Amino acid sequence: MEPGGAALRRTSVTPDPRPGFVHTAAEVASSAEAVAVAAAFVEEGLRQGDLPVLGCPPELARAVRRTLGTRVGPVEDDARICLVGVRAPDAFVVVRRLLERARATGSGRLRILAEPQWGADRRRWREVQRYESAANVLMTGAPVTVACLYDRERLPAEVLESARHTHPGIAADGVLAASPDFRRPERYLRDLGVAREPVEAGEPVYAVDAAPTLPALRGDLRRVFAEWVPDEDQRADLHLAVSEVAANAFRHGRQPVSARVWADGDAFVCRITDAGHTFDDPLAGFLPAHGDDLGAGGMGLWLARKLWDSVDLLAGEQGLTVRLSTALVTPQPWAGVA
Numbered sequence: 001m002e003p004g005g006a007a008l009r010r011t012s013v014t015p016d017p018r019p020g021f022v023h024t025a026a027e028v029a030s031s032a033e034a035v036a037v038a039a040a041f042v043e044e045g046l047r048q049g050d051l052p053v054l055g056c057p058p059e060l061a062r063a064v065r066r067t068l069g070t071r072v073g074p075v076e077d078d079a080r081i082c083l084v085g086v087r088a089p090d091a092f093v094v095v096r097r098l099l100e101r102a103r104a105t106g107s108g109r110l111r112i113l114a115e116p117q118w119g120a121d122r123r124r125w126r127e128v129q130r131y132e133s134a135a136n137v138l139m140t141g142a143p144v145t146v147a148c149l150y151d152r153e154r155l156p157a158e159v160l161e162s163a164r165h166t167h168p169g170i171a172a173d174g175v176l177a178a179s180p181d182f183r184r185p186e187r188y189l190r191d192l193g194v195a196r197e198p199v200e201a202g203e204p205v206y207a208v209d210a211a212p213t214l215p216a217l218r219g220d221l222r223r224v225f226a227e228w229v230p231d232e233d234q235r236a237d238l239h240l241a242v243s244e245v246a247a248n249a250f251r252h253g254r255q256p257v258s259a260r261v262w263a264d265g266d267a268f269v270c271r272i273t274d275a276g277h278t279f280d281d282p283l284a285g286f287l288p289a290h291g292d293d294l295g296a297g298g299m300g301l302w303l304a305r306k307l308w309d310s311v312d313l314l315a316g317e318q319g320l321t322v323r324l325s326t327a328l329v330t331p332q333p334w335a336g337v338a
Helices: 003-009 031-048 057-069 086-104 122-138 157-166 185-191 213-230 233-253 300-307
Strands: 020-028 051-055 110-114 146-150 169-172 175-178 206-208 257-263 265-275 310-316 320-327
Touching: 003 146, 020 031, 020 157, 031 057, 031 110, 031 146, 051 057, 051 086, 086 110, 086 122, 086 300, 110 233, 122 157, 122 310, 146 157, 157 185, 185 300, 206 213, 206 300, 213 233, 233 265, 233 300, 233 320, 300 320
Parallel strands: 020 146, 020 169, 051 110, 110 146
Antiparallel strands: 169 175, 206 257, 257 265, 265 320, 310 320
């Protein structure tokens, strides 16, 4: 791994000679070590003229700033980088905008201290793992150095192991080295498998084989969503995304197109299948297919990843299935005006 990441060892280093994306997992043994490693990483970036960003919860950001004290320079805070309140496509947008800011000032390099937020839901673990892995391809060539904190005291062994699979570099106990367990993102993402929801063990609440037309399928799904998705805003978002996925199946896949929906009031799963066998890209949808030109189309999977909790592309004997799943939101009652 490049010497620029040696800031994780809390020693002075020469400037990072590599212009592209650098992605390191920094394993720490305590909260105190996490703060010390983070502060050293940020300070190194300030010395090199980078734009440092604290992509972590507010309590860690405050502790890092206290440690830096008067040495702190222009340091940004944005917890969305570690998927707080957003999904992966929007997090990549945040990084891109910060990179534009870095290019307008200083060395033009962005330096991100991130603390991935795992939580207790193993379904979220899978999405964080996807995000960590996909970044290695989607950020290739970008002048960005990222150190992701992994606390051995708090995180389960499975999560720590995933860090070694999704980061080319590992820093632990004062030693920085290439990860011998790093896996190519395309293979890693395929091997993650599908986290089936318990609701999928039962009968679907909607099923159609060989949907006659795209408008007919969209209309059927609108009625199913109206019955099973109580929150109006979420219902509109989910239907928008699945309509685009269905459009992809009709326009770019092969007919027949089929659909299945499972719902139980807490979880909602939809599968759209066409008979095509040519498209199987686990990285699809994290960025718009045609970049900033959203009018050029190709937004189906991107919208799906933005608006659903989880999106899987499953190639099978019957063709390609796009599986979308999400937790349902409980509508908040309007309290009115006193």
